[in-house]
Amino acid sequence: MPHRGSSHVSATARDGLAARLKRWFPEREFFMRSQGQVRFIRITSRLQMIVAAAIAAALGLWLAMMVTMLVSRYLDARDRERLLQREAAVASAETRVSKYRNGLGEVADDLQKRQDFIEKMVESHVGALPNDLPKGTVSDSSAEAGKTVKKISMELPEAAGLARIEARQLAFIEKLTRFADARAARAETAIRRVGLNPSMIMASNRGAQGGPLIRLVTGPGNDVDPRFARLGASLERMSGLEDGLARIPNTLPASLEYISSGFGYRSDPFTGGAAFHAGLDFRGPIGAPIYAAAAGTVSFAGIRQGYGNCVEVSHGNGLMTRYAHMSRIGARVGEKVAAGAVIGQIGSTGRSTGPHLHFEVRINDQPVNPRPFLEARPNVFQEGRAGQPASNRS
Structure with a gap:
């Protein structure tokens, strides 16, 4: 008799739990209208319970992982603190006083x-x-x-x-x-x-x-x-x-034959009229490497009207160098480059009569003559960095 009563209580509890679950997850029916037809979709209580159980299990797993990670961090921090305490004890005041006394x-x-x-x-x-x-x-x-x-x-x-x-x-x-x-x-x-x-x-x-x-x-x-x-x-x-x-231009931008056009006013090669040339033109073969004239960050890499394929490098202090008419761009915006880094190849894209590099130096977006920078390169910049270890020189 006691055994029979226990079973009865257990069955009653199960029935009560099942009834509560059905109240929480009643069968639901949805309808969808598509192309003039109505379709009914029935979601059973069992399916809802399975989905809820899966979500609860996933949430429990996530909480367990978070607790494990926090406990691990706490243990790591405690171990580091103990290590620091042991290291500090090596040079504690008592140790130093003992040395002085000895x-x-x-x-x-x-x-x-x-x-x-x-x-x-x-x-x-x-x-x-x-x-x-x-x-x-x-x-x-x-x-x-x-x-x-x-x-x-x-x-x-x-x-x-x-x-x-x-x-x-x-x-x-x-x-x-x-x-x-x-x-x-x-x-x-x-x-x-x-x-x-x-x-x-x-x-x-x-x-x-x-x-x-x-x-x-x-x-x-x-x-x-x-x-x-x-x-x-x-x-x-x-x-x-x-x-x-x-970050001041101090490196030749290319190993080229000669300067084919200087900075300043000249006869325009297309119109023949007077025009201002904002940089230096260096003649060279298509595909020859172009080098960054100083350390900096690439601020533009793409096509500019008249310049063709073009790369611009910002050197700070409002100083920027521009390299134009490239056959291939070899740098990307945001890239940090060192003096002498290859950033592209010589070409004849844009407004150009033949393969060459058009090189500009600009301060606050105003063109300045690049010659003083490049002509000073062999001695001024080496003297300016005298005394530095070789690994620090560009």
Whole structure:
């Protein structure tokens, strides 16, 4: 009897669930009219339940995946945090105090190795610093640093090694500042020789900057040692001028026989009348490569009236170069190109009497004579980039 009662309760529960499901998913009937005929479509309760179950299963699977991903990210973040804590413990205050207590000589040896590493890193990225650097661009603390080392050696002999390392660091910072000033001066001279304003180049390079504020603290009381601040300013100026210099046309756009038409007024080859020619024409065979005259971003690649197949490269500071009459375009809009990169092939498309490259230099969309840029190329731009590692030169 108890078994029979249990079965009865179970059957009643199933019947109640089935009744609720039928109320939630009643049979539905739709009709469609097509070409004068009416068709009825019946959707059974069973089919609706299957579709609802499939959707619920998919939603459950998605939620399970999301939970798994969040748990995985949490575990990864926890593991990284533990790793950072272990790494920080290596150089904790207690560790450093222990080293100092064991002897300043060992600390001095560690700092000496660190200084050697810094100098080698700078040399690998910047190159060997020459000895004949200009003296007047930054202060020379060598004499005062020498007095400090002597005084500390007499009064605190155990700290003499640290004083010598500090003096060496200051001397290195000042030498690096003079080096940056010398390179900035060469780049500025090169920019002026082609008729451009270095201040305009610098202002353009500052146009898009950002990031978190990380203050440079090098002394007590959150003070910045002026020698470090001076180095930062010099490196920023050097970088801005050299980046701008790299974007000034300085590479021949093609290996060609000769210039067949110059910049300025000439007799138009089609009408015979006086006309203005906005660039230089270089004669060459069809299919010969055309090179970007400077680093930049391709701003146009297509057909322009009169120019035929044409590529334009923007170099910043309102500076743009145009390459026309191509037989084939080899660059796409938005592509970043280096000086000397192949961007197309010589042809005779557009308003042209024969295969050649029409090359323009424009500043704020006004044509300027390309000759000063190309004629300065062999010496001015090499001098302007003197002192850079070979891998940084275009």
